[in-house]
Amino acid sequence: MKKVNLTTKAKIYFILLVIFTVLTFAGAVYVIKNNGEPNAGYACVPMVFALAFSGLFHSEINKKK
Secondary structure, three states: OOOOOOOHHHHHHHHHHHHHHHHHHHHHHHHHHOOOOOOOHHHHHHHHHHHHHHHHHHHHHHHOO
């Protein structure tokens, strides 16, 4: 595996990606534990942000090449 030196922007994108991924799973668990009564948006909205930061993170890494 090749080691990549990350820029500050890439590190911030990665941290936000991890945070929103954790929030996605927490929202999914919350909806499942409450038998689907709460809105599924508790899991979907953080997922959208996680996907956005994932794209930004990967574009920042590929920009260095």
